[in-house]
Amino acid sequence: MPRNFVDENTVKLTVNDKIYIDVELYTGEKFTMLEPHRLFPVSGLMKYISLLDEEGNEQMIIRDIERLMPESKEALLNCLNERYMIPKxxxxxxxxxxxxxxxxxxxxxxxxxxxxxxxxxxxxxxxxxxxxxxxxxxxxxxxxxxxxxxxxxxxxxxxxxx
Amino acid sequence: MNEVINTDVKTLLTNKPIPSVFEQRANELLCGSSPLMAVVGDLKLDGKYGESLLLVCADRLIAIDHLHENGGIMMLFEDIEKAEVKRMYGNALFRAKTNDGKNVDLIRFTYSATDLCDAVGDFIRHIKDGDDIDEQTEVVKITYDNLRCFCPKCGRKLASPNADCLNCKGKSKIASILYGYIKPHIRMLIISIILSVITTAMALVPPYITKMMVDDIIPQKNMQFLIYTIVALLGVYLLQYSLGALRAYLLRLAGDKIIADLKKDIYAKAQFLPMKFYDKTSTGSIINRINSDTTQLQNFMLRITQEAVVQLFMMIGIIIIMVIMNWKLALFSLIPVPIVAILSRFFGRKLGPMYRRLWRRMSSISTILSDTIPSIKVIKSFTNENNAINKFNRYVDDWMREDKTTAKISSIFPNAITFFVTCGSLVIWFVGGSYVINDNTDLTLGVLVSFISYASMFYTPVNFFASLSDSYQNALASTEKILDIINAEPEHNFGEGNSPKFFEGKIEFRNVNFSFDRSKKILNDVSFVIQPGETVGIVGTTGSGKSTIINLLMRFYDDYEGEIFVDDINIKDIDMDFFRSKIGFVQQEPLMFRDTIFNNIAYSLPGAHVDQVINAADIANAHTFISRLPDAYDTTLGERGVGLSGGEKQRLSIARAVLKNPNLMIFDEATSAVDSETEKLIQDAIDRVIRGRTTFMIAHRLSTLRKANRILVVDKGRIIENGSHDELMALKGKYYKLIQIQSMSEKVAADKQAENFE
Missing domain, CATH: 2.40.50 (OB fold (Dihydrolipoamide Acetyltransferase, E2P))
Incomplete structure (x- = not known):
């Protein structure tokens, strides 16, 4: 199954429930309660974020958080900060x-x-x-x-x- | 108000004392209900470190965290659809989903409290299902008891309440380890020390004779006495070096025996370490410990037992002679000693951490080697030789960088010591020379020359003791790694000696929970009963927990929650060797040793008769292909069975399992990696083997399970379906879907095959 890499400029992310986000694509397609997972939690904190549905199935991948629109970037980072706890x-x-x-x-x-x-x-x-x-x-x-x-x-x- | 919690704390199940700041709010929310269990969290809901509290009663739960409105919330079970742990990364939430679909975060915690909250979640589910509260509280209590099972001395988790802490019980410190290995060879070492003392005493004679020659014999031109003296010296040298050779031989012998004992013990210990140890420790690092660390330790042990004694004796002897010859000069010669002592302490402190780091780098290199050399086929097939070389070079460079830093210190150290020692000789030359020139004492030139010889001999032991800290630090780093294995907790055999007379093969899993580490739960409240002689298929998607069920049944991992029974006896109470001898285990990837086919089959039953081995091979459909090999049963297999196909190796592994005539057979994906024709051969063998035995079969190809009396469907660590093939097909659940998917793909494959034939 081909991976669904989304274009960061055409996606809107909003926090749903602390560690879940809602996604709206430019096509109007909406996804709710997706859970962001870092594909490289050690080596690439801002790259390749996999968004999983409640069943654990991957719905899409965001290649680079930096390329998201500011509000979406903030929403996603808030979610990731909630989920990933690696105290410094x-x-x-x-x-x-x-x-x-x-x-x-x-x-x-x-x-x-x-x-x-x-x-x-x-x-x-x-x-x-x-x-x-x-x-x-x-x-x-x-x-x-x-x-x-x-x-x-x-x-x-x-x-x-x- | 505080009384409710305070009174109950004595009987309350809790992981930590309830923080007093929460008591008032908790009592307000409890409204008179008695809490059955409590979990004190170590994070606040905002993810900062701090305490939170979860109290669970028979019909409600209370969560206290300063981020909750009014500091806490109460929820009735009847308003909760489910309550469960949401594992995240390095932390987790205990969340409740209300009947109207709203998620409520109750408390947050690090992985330290996940097991407890899992148990609490299961408790709430069971109570909502109408199960008995006391019974379910007892189940949760086991989790709490496990958590409380810590050794009061070392704090390590115990296998069961009040169990001996194997960590403390068998604790060996470096000194006792050294002594333990030296003791059996103590006679040889003592003889060696005596010889050393004699040779050392002899080494003290020549300088004195030098003094005699310079002061008396040569000035008096006494030729005859000169010859006597030289002959005497020759005799001394001859005896000294002959005894030296004997001593060297004895030392080598004792050293070899010590290292052999050490290697054997570490290897033997490694055999009884639990799988968890191997999950976390690389093979390269273990090989490194058995090979180079033992050598390091042996060298140090010999230095301590031999050189140190000899050097000490030598030092004392020289000091006595020097004091007798001239006490004033003797005092001058001691000047460098305190400086040397201070320096060796300073350098020792610096070198210790460096050697530890060096060991880590060396261990990484060993790990790379043990990882890549056996996988050379993969490297070649992906033409990755250059990457492998670059990676290895990077690790070696890393080691070299670290070694360079260590080399600087360890090179400066002995030279700095020698410098101060040489300065000591200069002081003696200056002071002694002045005495001789000024002629104001009875110090003669002969005495001075002889004194200088003794002084240089005296500085040898001083140098030795100073440099001992370097080899001590090096040996310490190695010893710590050896201790890691020697002191590691072996597999627990609580039921040692308990071998039930009958082994019928009834299997029961009761509320079993398991995780390899706390970041992911692998088995979740697994319960089932299998009657003797039943054939049970375990199906589920990859990673669902099928093999883990088998791993727990085989007692590869013992630290699960819940209980597993065989014939109504807890498997932990049965002698482990006896228990495993009753199980035939055929793995997905059959492992063969570098040995003959005969020995590989007979591995399960040492001393098996040839007829038995041939019979086992016959049952496993292996005899035909073995007899066609040029060397038949004498064929020596390569490493890990190189020279045979996957299906052939699999049939040998079935023969091996059959030979020991087990009561319980386990097949873990035994036919997953073979073609259809071989699969049929293996399947025929399996059909013959399982007759009359309780059998577990994990299989991807569901068609192979149609003969199973019962099928367990595992999904995300839970048994979601349990019944016969027909029952599960009628249920139209997960199993039905899996069968549908597989039938479709088999049909597509068959169509494609037909097309190809056409």
């Missing part, structure tokens, strides 16, 4: 280890939080663009956008794990 770590407050389970207390853009890392070798990944992705013991994700932009103490605490 701004400071490592405390790092303790017991029996190879690491406990990190961090400051993030969503507030302070404490989580466990069961196996630092598998749960902390450094990407080639310098970002560090972390998965905690409950499969929640966190991101350090730039390790060297953190304070010296945080860098010193994190460096052995990456």
């Amino acid at each position: 770590i701004t400071r490592l407050i405390k790092r303790t280890e017991k029996f190879e389970i690491w406990m990190w207390t961090v400051d993030t853009d969503r507030g302070e939080f404490t989580f466990e890392i069961i196996n630092s070798y598998q749960s902390i990944k450094i990407l080639y663009d310098g970002r560090i992705l972390i998965k905690d013991g409950n499969d929640n994700r966190y991101e350090i956008p730039d390790l060297y932009a953190l304070d010296k103490r945080s860098i010193k605490l994190i460096l052995p794990d990456v």
Whole structure:
């Protein structure tokens, strides 16, 4: 089945229910309660957004959020921000280890939080663009956008794990 | 007002203490109802970290979050169409859909609370369906109990309430690991140490004789004594190096034994690790641990047990001799020692994290190798050799960059130490030389020369202990990885020794929920009963959870919620070896070992008689093709069964399963990757094998399931239909649709085939 790539200039998106959006095409065709999914949630946050219906069937793909009309772009980004929660770590407050389970207390853009890392070798990944992705013991994700932009103490605490 | 919640907290099912700030609002909304369970969320509805609360009573639920109007809402079950978890990315919502179709977000949480909220959603559904409240509360309680099952010592999740924490119980620290492997070879090592002490003591003799020659023998021109002295020196050297060779042999022997024990133990441990460990750990990283990390650890162990003892002995001996010769000079020679100690601590701290990072890079390289070398056919078929090379080079460059940084520090370190040590010799030359020139002490030239020899010998152990921190940090990084395997929790065998006399083959799944990780639920409240001897087909679209049902039944994963029974006994209470020996498992991709066909079939029953193997091959429709091979049963297969077609390998795997005469047969897409003719051969074999045995068959081609007594239709992790082929066809549900679709595509294929023939 061919994918339905929509022309970003001819589509109007409006938030329906926090994580769902309604779509109106220039042809007048309307879709309601579509759920946006990033096809590249790690490597391309603003590209290739798949819109799924309530059954999980893909209705269309938006190639580039930046090309949408401002109101549609805002609606889609609001939806995506609700759905995707990858707190950005701004400071490592405390790092303790017991029996190879690491406990990190961090400051993030969503507030302070404490989580466990069961196996630092598998749960902390450094990407080639310098970002560090972390998965905690409950499969929640966190991101350090730039390790060297953190304070010296945080860098010193994190460096052995990456 | 606070009393309602406070009193109930003791009996209330909850994941955390109820935040006191919520108590008042909760009691207002409860209006006297008693909550049965509570979930304390760790996110606020706006996605910021903070607490929220969900209380569930017998007929209503209450959600508290500061973003709700007046801080909380109450909903009666009768007004709710359904309540369920909406998993998002890194967080989830517990939402209720009202009877008029409106979605209400109740609380938000990270994945830490998804299991609980799933259980609460199921509870509400069952209560609305009219199920018994106490019974359903008990089901939810299991989820809460699982959540509370944490080891008070290490905080790791336990397999069941009050179970021993295998993580803490079997915890081995680095020192005890070292000792555990050294202990069996302690005699050999002690002999080696004694030999070292003797050779070291002998090494201390020549400088003293030098002093005698410089101060006495040569000035007195005593030729005879000179010859005696040289002969004595020759004897000392001969003995020293002979004992040295013996010591080296014993050390090598002990070292090899230690490394062999270590490798065997890690491999043995790896066999009993649960599938979850392998899901998360790359093969390359495991191979790296068994091969290079053990060598690293062995080197360090030998350094500690041998070199360190010898060097310590040498250091003490030299200090004593130097003090006897001239205590003032001896004090001067100790000047560099504190500087060396400070430096080694400083460099040790720097090197530790570097070696850990280096290990990660090396492990990535191993992972790439174990990933790409077995897939060389894929690489070649997509002409992707250059990309593979570039990717590998990138990883090697990455390792090299890291190694360069480490090399800088680890190269500066010993040279800095040597520099300070050399400065120590200069001090002795200066002070001792002054004494000899000024002639104001009894220090002779011979004593000074001899002292300088001892001083340079003294700095060797100082250097050794300083550089020990470098190899210690390196070994520490390797040991941590080995500990990862040695200390990993093995598969739990709670029912060890419990082998029921009869194995009829009745299977029951009761409220089973499972997810590989919390971001996606794979099985959702799965319940069914299969009677002994029934043949059951499991159908559903890809990713619906069919194979997961089998994985749980095989006990590849134990951390599911709910219970699975065989002949009314919980499978976790049956001896795992016994249980698995009763199951014949034929996978979609049959795995063969690099061994003969005979040994590959007999793998399931070591020591099987030739007749048994031939009979099993016959039942599996494999004997005919095997006997036509030049080496027949002695044919050695290549890696993973290279040399046979997919259908042939599949028939061998059926023969392997048949040989152990299992009570329960499982076929996971056994005919999905073969042509129609081979499929018929395999299907005939299957028909013979399943007679009288409880059988599970997962199949894409639904036509192969027509003989099944019962068919389970799985969709999005739930059993949505359960009945015979005729019953399900009459139901005109999902199964009916799947049959329709497949009949159509089969017809199209048949038409196309007919056209081609024409």
